[in-house]
Amino acid sequence: MKITKEEVLHxxxxxxxxxxxxxxxxxxxxxxxxxxxxxxxxxVDTAGVRPTSHALALTNAFRDDVENQHLPREESxxxxxxxxxxxFLVPKVVG
Amino acid sequence: MTLYDLSIEExxxxxxxxxxxxxxxxxxxxxxxxxxEGRIDAFLTVTAEEALAQAAAADxxxxxxxxxxxxxxxxxxxxVICTRGVRxxxxxxxxxxxxxxYDATVVSRLKRAGAVIVGxxxxxxxxxxxxxxxxxxxxxxxxxxxxxxxGGSSGGSAAAVAAGMCLGALGSDTGGSIRQPASxxxxxxxxxxxxxxxxxxxxxxxxxxxxxxxxxRSVADAALVLKGIAGHDPADSTSVPLAVPDYTAALGVxxxxxxxxxxxxxxxxxxxxxxxxxxxxGAVRTxxxxxxxxxxxxxxxxxxxxxxxxxxxxxxxxxxxxRYDGVxxxxxxxxxxxxxxxxxxxxxxxxxxxxxxxxxxxxYCLSAGYYDAYYGKASQVRTLIVEDFKKAFEVCDxxxxxxxxTPAFRIGEKIDDPLTMYLSDIFTxxxxxxxxxxxxxxxxxxxxxxxxxxxxxxxHFGEESILRVxxxxxxxxxxxxxxxxxxxxx
Numbered sequence: 001m002k003i004t005k006e007e008v009l010h011x012x013x014x015x016x017x018x019x020x021x022x023x024x025x026x027x028x029x030x031x032x033x034x035x036x037x038x039x040x041x042x043x044v045d046t047a048g049v050r051p052t053s054h055a056l057a058l059t060n061a062f063r064d065d066v067e068n069q070h071l072p073r074e075e076s077x078x079x080x081x082x083x084x085x086x087x088f089l090v091p092k093v094v095g
Numbered sequence: 096m097t098l099y100d101l102s103i104e105e106x107x108x109x110x111x112x113x114x115x116x117x118x119x120x121x122x123x124x125x126x127x128x129x130x131x132e133g134r135i136d137a138f139l140t141v142t143a144e145e146a147l148a149q150a151a152a153a154d155x156x157x158x159x160x161x162x163x164x165x166x167x168x169x170x171x172x173x174x175v176i177c178t179r180g181v182r183x184x185x186x187x188x189x190x191x192x193x194x195x196x197y198d199a200t201v202v203s204r205l206k207r208a209g210a211v212i213v214g215x216x217x218x219x220x221x222x223x224x225x226x227x228x229x230x231x232x233x234x235x236x237x238x239x240x241x242x243x244x245x246g247g248s249s250g251g252s253a254a255a256v257a258a259g260m261c262l263g264a265l266g267s268d269t270g271g272s273i274r275q276p277a278s279x280x281x282x283x284x285x286x287x288x289x290x291x292x293x294x295x296x297x298x299x300x301x302x303x304x305x306x307x308x309x310x311x312r313s314v315a316d317a318a319l320v321l322k323g324i325a326g327h328d329p330a331d332s333t334s335v336p337l338a339v340p341d342y343t344a345a346l347g348v349x350x351x352x353x354x355x356x357x358x359x360x361x362x363x364x365x366x367x368x369x370x371x372x373x374x375x376x377g378a379v380r381t382x383x384x385x386x387x388x389x390x391x392x393x394x395x396x397x398x399x400x401x402x403x404x405x406x407x408x409x410x411x412x413x414x415x416x417x418r419y420d421g422v423x424x425x426x427x428x429x430x431x432x433x434x435x436x437x438x439x440x441x442x443x444x445x446x447x448x449x450x451x452x453x454x455x456x457x458x459y460c461l462s463a464g465y466y467d468a469y470y471g472k473a474s475q476v477r478t479l480i481v482e483d484f485k486k487a488f489e490v491c492d493x494x495x496x497x498x499x500x501t502p503a504f505r506i507g508e509k510i511d512d513p514l515t516m517y518l519s520d521i522f523t524x525x526x527x528x529x530x531x532x533x534x535x536x537x538x539x540x541x542x543x544x545x546x547x548x549x550x551x552x553x554x555h556f557g558e559e560s561i562l563r564v565x566x567x568x569x570x571x572x573x574x575x576x577x578x579x580x581x582x583x584x585x
Contacts (some may be wrong), residue, residue, distance in 0.1 A: 008455060015458040016411060016420070017451055018439040031456055033514050038402045041472050044479065052481055054303050054333070055289050055530025056555065061332035075196040078426030084370030088422050093434045 003032045098123035100578060103168050105314040110157055110167045114519040117157070117167030121150035121211050128213065128260045134241055136233045137255040139174045140182050141214040149211040164319045166209030171261035173463040174215040174253050175222055176307065177296035178202055178264060182274030184286065185298050186218040186230040188249075188444030189419050189426045197298020200331065201265060201307050201324040208323050209251050213261055219448045221416065222272055222300045224248050225519045228510050229449045235398060236506070237279060238579040239545055243503040246276030253280035253309045257579055261429060263311040263320050267297055269304045269508075269521025270404050271498075276533040278498035278548025281537045282578070283317045283565070284310040288556050289530035290335035292321075300335075303409035304404075304527040313538060313575050314566040318342035321558065337556060343561035346566040351386030353464060355379065356491030358394045366518060368501040374539035374547040375497045378568060382495065385567050392487040396479040400525040401517055406460050406473035407528070412450075412482030415455030419445060450514060477546065481529045488554045492562050497522050498535040498548035522550060532558045537566040537574045 008028045012019045019027060047092040073086055099421050101109070109115045125143050132138055146169065153167035164355040177183050177195035179202075184190045188564060198206070205212065215563040219229035227235045227250025235250045237243040249266030253276035257265050266273040268286035277284025293305045299305060309320035322343065327336040357379060362372060391568045421427030421441030428440035444452070461467035487494060501522055509516040526533035531552055538549035549568070553561040569575050 003459070007459070011455050011459045012451075013439075014441055015454045016417075016438040017446075017454060019451070020127075020443075020445040027452060027455065030513050031459070034456060034517075035404060035459075037514055038406055038469065038473075039226060040405075041399060041402050041476055043163075044399060044472075044476050045430070046472060046475035046479070049475040049478050052477040052528075055528065056333075056335065058290070058333055058335075061329075063329060069198055069393070073226060074099055078196065079193055079362060079414045081425070081427035081501065087378060091191055091432065091434050094543065 003035060067081055099127040101110055101262065103164070103262050103311065103319055106168055109165050111162045112386050114472055117150040117153040117211060118147065120167065121146050121169045121213065124213055124261060127312050131258050131260055135237065135238055135254050135258050135260070136235050137216055137251040137258065137260055138171070138214045139184055139186070139217050139232055139251070140169050142181055142212060145181070146211050146213045153210065153211060155479055161209070164207050165205065165323050167211060168262050169211045169213045170205065170215050171252070171255055171264045172202065172212060172217050173212050173249050173264065173266045175218060175267050175298045176265060177298065178212070178215065181215065182316060183215065183298070184232070186220040186232065187446065187450070188231040191231070191426060192422050195296070197296065200293035200328045202296065204324050210323070216255055216264060218251055219248035220450050221298070221412070222248040222269055223412070223453055224266055225275060225516050226509065227581050228506065229249060229447055230445050234506060237503045237583060239281060239505065242505055243545070244278035244279070246499070246503060248272040249310065249445035250276045253277050253282055253284065256310050256312060257281070257284045258581060259455070259578070263309055263316055265324070266306055266310050267307050268527065269301050270527050271520040273308050273310060274533060274550060275499045275520060275525050275549070277535040278501035279546065281577070282310055282312055283314050283536050284308065285321060285534035285558070286526060286532060287306070287315050287321060287325065287558055288532045290555065291532070291558065293331040293334045295328055295330035296450065299415040301408040302415060303411060304408060308337045314562055314569050315343065315346060316364050317534070318346060318562050340559055342559060344564055348367055348380070349386065350564050350567045353387040353493065354390050354491040355382055355564070356390050356487050356494040357388045357524065358392055358397070358494060358496055360398065361496045361522065362492050362498065364521065366500045366521070370541045371497050371499070371501060371547050372487065375495070375549055378538040378549045379495055381568060381571055385571060387564070390491045394483045394487060394525070396483050397477065397525045399476050400480055400528055401521055403473045403476050404520070404524045405517055405527060406457070407468050407477065409453040409457030410461050412458070413454045413461065416450070416454055422482060449513065450541030477528050480525055484529045484531060492560050494552040496550050498550040499568060502541045502543070504544035504548055526552050531555055532561060534561050534565055536569055538572070539574070
């Protein structure tokens with residue numbers, strides 16, 4: 001499975017990554033090799049096989065809906081790169 | 096008596112008998128870190144002051160008659176495990192200044208048991224790697240040969256335990272990240288059953304595969320630490336509400352009649368070093384001499400495990416790592432004109448190459464038109480791998496095979512070839528896909544003097560069986576007494 005430079009750039013954008021010109025070529029080659037290796041899965045007959053998303057048959061874990069302690073606002077904000085008036089500050093979203 | 100080289104068991108006995116104090120022991124370990132760190136580079140943060148305070152508290156509680164098995168024992172944590180008030184980086188520049196506001200459940204449990212935390216250990220960025228060369232900060236060296244990698248991603252944990260820089264450590268294992276470095280550094284490492292140990296406060300890489308476990312210098316020590324951290328936690332909905340057995344008591348039972356499954360596919364694996372094969376075959380003969388029976392088994396789909404893993408793990412990672420956006424915590428690039436640019440620059444500058452590679456693979460495999468061909472297909476083959484193990488465990492109690500296909504490779508040897516690096520996890524990955532427990536125990540040395548690990552795999556929640564077999568093997572071989580000779584002392 002070959003992956004083109006354009007595909008790498010498109011997927012990088014979806015993943016909110018900015019890949020430099022020199023890295024795109026290298027990534028396309030390496031990712032192409034990895035996907036080619038992964039393609040061996042096509043040899044396996046999986047007709048009618050259920051997919052596994054978790055190895056244990058887990059069911060939803062519920063708890064009673066009771067009031068609980070939560071992280072105080074100052075602590076929640078303590079690691080923020082920028083904050084203002086008790087909120088996370090981000091660059092302009094709409095023009 | 097070299098205090099930093101004591102096993103947890105021995106140190107506990109000395110603390111309990113008041114022959115040493117935790118302060119003396121902790122100071123000896125801190126001195127050892129100061130002497131060895133320049134060569135090994137295992138630590139990202141050393142918390143000397145906090146450790147000495149915890150040691151003093153442990154000494155007071157021991158004087159008051161509280162002497163649990165971990166009370167006063169100096170341990171260290173892979174830097175993927177959150178510690179309240181102590182920087183937790185995940186080996187990534189994107190978290191280089193992150194100070195968690197809470198402790199991971201395993202950390203609360205260790206603290207409650209009186210363990211002394213001496214610091215945070217180097218790792219491949221976000222636990223993605225097999226050599227610790229993907230750390231955003233530094234390269235850890237193997238104490239047995241400083242030109243070689245310690246394995247990964249818990250390379251700092253394994254190297255620190257081997258070099259006497261802590262008595263035990265916690266690592267995390269998503270595809271072999273505890274067992275492979277344990278094998279390369281000549282220590283014991285166990286990946287528990289998925290759900291046995293809470294993942295609350297473990298920074299997520301691939302959530303259906305990640306599990307925290309101990310690295311120690313003996314199997315008995317691994318049993319003690321595992322008992323200390325295991326058990327149900329309401330804060331992790333995938334942790335399982337089952338009672339935790341007394342793993343130490345389980346070691347006392349012999350292994351006569353234990354059925355050891357030998358997968359017939361593995362001896363012929365491409366890339367398996369003949370010295371590793373010989374050491375593992377020798378280990379199997381030792382197990383037989385201890386009364387175990389060997390059973391021929393087949394795991395026909397495990398040859399696809401690496402391919403399955405390198406779809407499922409990047410898919411889960413691409414979703415988990417979406418949270419690093421420069422808003423709530425961590426690094427933010429300062430030149431983003433608008434939100435999307437800020438996200439893209441933050442993530443490109445904050446993540447290293449391997450992390451970006453896996454995010455792109457995962458995003459690609461989950462994107463419209465490719466989901467069924469990649470994620471769907473890999474999830475189905477995962478089912479076949481689970482079923483292989485179910486069938487195998489109908490005729491055996493424990494499976495034995497190599498941990499890693501080769502002894503530790505040289506620093507720089509595989510860093511430019513990700514696919515070759517991935518293949519060093521060929522024997523470890525299937526246990527994560529199936530959620531079963533697996534450990535690595537030292538079983539020999541190569542001609543060049545590098546440690547080789549034997550891997551033992553068990554059934555879901557069958558940690559007692561693999562620990563028991565490993566313990567009797569270790570006692571018979573006595574290899575755990577051999578320590579790396581470092582050309583410096585303290």
